[in-house]
Amino acid sequence: MSRGSVRTRIAVGAGRVAGIASRLTGRGQGATISGRVMNLIAPDLLAELAADQQVVLVSATNGKTTTTRLLVAALEADGRPLVSNSTGANLTSGIAPTLASARRPGTAVLEVDERVLPRVVDPLAAELLVLGNLSRDQLDRYGEVHAVADRWREVAESHPDLAVVANASDPHVVWAADPARVTWVALGLRWRQDAATCPSCGALLDWSADRFDCRTCDFAQPDAPHRLTDDGVVIDGRTVALDLSLPGAWNRYNAALAIVAATTHFGIDPAAAAAAMAAVRTVAGRFMRIALGDGRDATVILAKNPAGWTEALRHVAEHPGTGVVITVNAHVADGKDPSWLWDVPYECLAGHPTAAAGERHRDVAVRLRYAEVEHVVEPDPIVAARALTSDDVTIIASYTQFSALYRKHR
Amino acid sequence: MSARESAVRIGLVYPELLGTYGDRGNAVVLVERCRWRGIPAELIEVRADEPIPDSLDVYLFGGGEDDPQLMAANGMVASRDAIVRAHAGGAVVLAVCAGFQLVGHRYEAADGTLLEGIGLIDMVTRPGPDRLIGEVVLEPSASAHWGAAGPPPRLTGFENHGGRTTLGPDVEPLGRVIAGGGNGDGTGADGALAERFVGTYLHGPVLPRNPGLADRLLAWVIAPTGGRLPELASPLEESLRAERLRFASAGSLRSWWQARRLARG
Numbered sequence: 001m002s003r004g005s006v007r008t009r010i011a012v013g014a015g016r017v018a019g020i021a022s023r024l025t026g027r028g029q030g031a032t033i034s035g036r037v038m039n040l041i042a043p044d045l046l047a048e049l050a051a052d053q054q055v056v057l058v059s060a061t062n063g064k065t066t067t068t069r070l071l072v073a074a075l076e077a078d079g080r081p082l083v084s085n086s087t088g089a090n091l092t093s094g095i096a097p098t099l100a101s102a103r104r105p106g107t108a109v110l111e112v113d114e115r116v117l118p119r120v121v122d123p124l125a126a127e128l129l130v131l132g133n134l135s136r137d138q139l140d141r142y143g144e145v146h147a148v149a150d151r152w153r154e155v156a157e158s159h160p161d162l163a164v165v166a167n168a169s170d171p172h173v174v175w176a177a178d179p180a181r182v183t184w185v186a187l188g189l190r191w192r193q194d195a196a197t198c199p200s201c202g203a204l205l206d207w208s209a210d211r212f213d214c215r216t217c218d219f220a221q222p223d224a225p226h227r228l229t230d231d232g233v234v235i236d237g238r239t240v241a242l243d244l245s246l247p248g249a250w251n252r253y254n255a256a257l258a259i260v261a262a263t264t265h266f267g268i269d270p271a272a273a274a275a276a277m278a279a280v281r282t283v284a285g286r287f288m289r290i291a292l293g294d295g296r297d298a299t300v301i302l303a304k305n306p307a308g309w310t311e312a313l314r315h316v317a318e319h320p321g322t323g324v325v326i327t328v329n330a331h332v333a334d335g336k337d338p339s340w341l342w343d344v345p346y347e348c349l350a351g352h353p354t355a356a357a358g359e360r361h362r363d364v365a366v367r368l369r370y371a372e373v374e375h376v377v378e379p380d381p382i383v384a385a386r387a388l389t390s391d392d393v394t395i396i397a398s399y400t401q402f403s404a405l406y407r408k409h410r
Numbered sequence: 411m412s413a414r415e416s417a418v419r420i421g422l423v424y425p426e427l428l429g430t431y432g433d434r435g436n437a438v439v440l441v442e443r444c445r446w447r448g449i450p451a452e453l454i455e456v457r458a459d460e461p462i463p464d465s466l467d468v469y470l471f472g473g474g475e476d477d478p479q480l481m482a483a484n485g486m487v488a489s490r491d492a493i494v495r496a497h498a499g500g501a502v503v504l505a506v507c508a509g510f511q512l513v514g515h516r517y518e519a520a521d522g523t524l525l526e527g528i529g530l531i532d533m534v535t536r537p538g539p540d541r542l543i544g545e546v547v548l549e550p551s552a553s554a555h556w557g558a559a560g561p562p563p564r565l566t567g568f569e570n571h572g573g574r575t576t577l578g579p580d581v582e583p584l585g586r587v588i589a590g591g592g593n594g595d596g597t598g599a600d601g602a603l604a605e606r607f608v609g610t611y612l613h614g615p616v617l618p619r620n621p622g623l624a625d626r627l628l629a630w631v632i633a634p635t636g637g638r639l640p641e642l643a644s645p646l647e648e649s650l651r652a653e654r655l656r657f658a659s660a661g662s663l664r665s666w667w668q669a670r671r672l673a674r675g
Contacts, residue, residue, distance in 0.1 A: 136430065139570060144430075144475040196426035196458065202477040204458055336544070337568045339613050342432030362650040366618050369646050370438050377646075 008048045011037070012100045019097065036093045046092065046123040049099035053083070053108040055124040056261070059117045060132025062308045063254040064090065066246065067132060068111040069283040070258040077276035078268050081106030087284055091116050095124075118151045121159065129155075129164045129180070130261045132187075132253070134172035135194045136343075137305040138335030145172055145194045152176035165261040167253075168224040171212050175199035175219070184224035185233075185260045186211075187253045190314075191307035193343065226264075228256040233270070235263055240270040245281045247299075250311040285406035290382070290395070298325070298385045298393040302402040305335075306343035312396045317348045323388030324349055325395040326364050327357035327381040334398040338363045346371040355384035358401050381405065417450035418631055421466035424458045424474075427482040428509050431570065433472025435615035436504060439624050440468060447640045449632060458482070462489035464496040467631045471509025473571075473613050476519060479508045483525040486512055490528040497530065502606045502630045506616060510601065510609040511535040511573050520572050531602050531609060532578025538594055541572045546590030546612055547658040548600050550623075551582050555603050557629060558636045562622030564588070566654040567612025575611075577602055584610050589658040606630045619654065621647040 015037040022033045058068045072084045083106070085098040090111045099108055112120060114134065121129070131152070134145050149172040156162065156179040166177040168184035172195070189195060195212065198205050203216035211221040227234050232241040233256040242255050255277050262273040282288045289297040303309040316322050326346070330338045338360050346367055354375040356364035361379050368375045378384035381401060385393045397405060422429075422437040437453050444451035456462050458481060462469075474482055486493065497503055503513070511517040514533035517525045546569050550561040565585060575593040577583060583593065584601030592600030592611055601610035608627065610616060617624040621644040629639050 139430065146475060146477060193426065193429065197477045197481055199477075202480055204481060337431070337570065337613075339432035339435070339568060339615055342435030342438070342615050342618070343429070362646065362653055365646045366650050367435075370435070370442050370618065372442075 005048060008045055011045055012049075012096075015097060015100070033093075044123075045096055046099070046120060047125075049096060049102075050108065050124040052105040053099060053102060053124075054106070055126045056107065056109045056128045056130065056265075057112045057117060057121065057124070057126045058109065058130040058132075059112045059114050061114060061135045061137050061305060062311075063132050063250060063257075064111045066251060066283045066286065067130060067254040067258050068109055069280060070255050070277045071130065071261055072109050073276040073280050074258060074262040074268055074273035075107060075109065075266065077272060078262075078266070080266075082109060083107075084109040085111055092120060095120065114148050115151070118155045121155050121162070127163060128261065128265050129162065129166075129177075130257060131164060131166040131173050131177055132257055133167055133170045133189070133307070134176070135191055135305060135307040136340070139337065146199060149173075149176045149199055153179065156180035163265060165257065165264065167257065168222050169211070171195045171199055171205060171219075171221075174222060178222075182222075183260065183264050184222050184226070185257060186221075186224040186227035187256055188228060190249075191310055193306065226256075226260045228252060232274075233259050235260065235270050238270070240274050242274060243278050245278060246283070246287055248301075248311060248315040250308075250315075285402065285410060288406070288409065290405065290409045292382065292386050292393065294386060296391070296393065298382075298395050300395045300397060300402065300405055302399065303396050304399055306340045309340075309344040309396070313345065313348050316352065316394050316396070319392065319394075320351065321353075321390055321392075323353040323355075323385065323390035323393040325355045325357050325381050325384045325388070325393065326368070327384070327395060327401045328360045328364050328398045329358050329400045330360050330363075330398075331400045333400050333403075341367040346373060349373045353388040353390045355381075355388055357381040357384040358398065417452045418444050418628075419454050419465065419467045420444075420451055421454045421456055421463075421469050423456045423462060423469055423471050423509075424478075424482050424485060425455055425472070427458050427478035427485075428472035428474040430475055430478075431473040431507065431568075431613035432615045433470065433506060433509075433613070436472070436506070436617040436624075437470050439615075439617040439621075440470075440628060443621070443624055443628060443642060444632075447642055458485060462486065462492050464492035464499075466496060466501060468502045468504065468627065469493060469496065471503070471505040471512065473507030473509065475508075476521075476523075479512070479517075479519075480523070480525060482508070483512050483517070483527065486528050487526055493528060494530060497606065500606070500631075500634060502627050503530065503608075504617075504627060505607075505609040507569075507571055507611055507613055510611065511575065513607075513609055514575070517573065531604060531607065532581050533575055533602060533609075535573040535575045538572055538574040541570065542591030542594055542611070543570045544568065544590055545654065545658050545661065546592065546600065547588040547655060548585030548592070548610075548612070549588055550585040551603055553582050553603055555582070555605055555607075556626055559626060559629060559638060562620060562626055563651075564655060565610075565612060565616070565620045565623060566651055566658065567610070567614035567616045567619055569611045569613065571611055575602075584608055589661065618647065619651060621651075
């Protein structure tokens, strides 16, 4: 293998040693530390490693890991050599080891953190961006939504020929992507609490026709040639059914976005792409089943922010009587401010056996009290799940709660 | 306590603009703490394209991002007379974060944009050198404004703001900052306290984390002549409050550094 300069090869080797050490000592899965070591030794590493790869970058507040996984499924079924950061390590430190693992020229499908995206488009010479949605997330460290959208827009303005597949229904995404060469797909937008004002002029957006239109300037939802409907994804007028193994309406958005990218950019038959995606059952621990030790299993769903929690709750509310464990931490990776609990309509859990868990179980318990949802309080999510008497249990977890469950039960 | 003829009208002003930090929680807590006591209450949302009415019993102004705050400022200034009239007539105002900044005379945003506030409270807000982000603990001011029940116990919350607020000479702060930043103007204070008015940088949201503060706001509405509310046990809220106070005292070294940094300007 010939992969760049001597310095790059030394960096990759040192990074791999660090990654193995991290796994052996049980500190992590190794991707992040491995990448940090690589970036430290060779700052131009990303550009060198990406030189023989067609790079696709997938970013969004919610769904980037799953959208990446689904796009990979479609491309793999098409027989392409590819690499992807399948563990969800989506900073530059996670991207470098992924690229280093490529053994021949091919396609790299990379999930990228929203704030990292603007920094890596040029070094990676990305040829396609897949942009899903932007909403409030960990405001204590990410800052406000419009600031992220503005950074994305600078990328589009400086790369007017860059191919982008983007959600036409999210005003922040439309504002960000519009200056580039965009293929729009209308996915719909159910979480609108961050979409009240126009990203262009700041005036109120009119949502009365179930699509956005600025009341003051000419910013409006673009007409999209592709869209998601109850029957499936409509691509240039042809409907392709989505028969996913992954649960929840939000995974239909992810799949529709991935199918449009696979079809319009890579020329893959949409039905073949949909079939490949249908076989995906879990994504880096999301939707995994955990044995509770009493003959029952629990399904684990990751929810990171109000938009994600709202979708997860809608999903469990469609299954009356399902037990639900709400398990929340407030570390840096969760956001240290759990005030978002009050943005989420936990009222819909009334009638479900419910538990408040996690290090911030007290915050959850207070929230559930005011939602008038009866609940048990138990910090350990597995003990909490066992305490619920329902046949089925779903554990909805914040990021570090989810990671801990994944490490223990994968 | 006199019997009310109508439900307590809890007004959540511009939730789509001033609702960034779970601000709906403050409204939900006030409504439920009335209902659990057998006092009828209703949550009234004032949408961003509607005038703010003068008929509400409680006005809640919450936190918001820059563009939404600008839109909210325009609406609040257009409805200034209704808000001032309602407050003078006995209504309670809780103003948090961006909403707190807008009840003053003016607010200068980080990019230099100057927003006019409604001038309900004698105060101004300027941009600071950095954002104040983290857990906050306050010792509430010992003020006659609290009424018969006296000040609530120590308040806990979370702040995330870039503004520095200076109160006029006759305005009391809500409390003294034990941990965190607060108004950030070097006085070691957070918020403002006046007759039937509480302003603060504590979101959190502040009322679920501090049921004592919620009940003092309700007492101003329900028992304006100085009576007390019926007792309402709040074991979950008190457990949360106690845990947050323990957390803040464990982080006191960190906040000591923050205070030193602020004092040096």
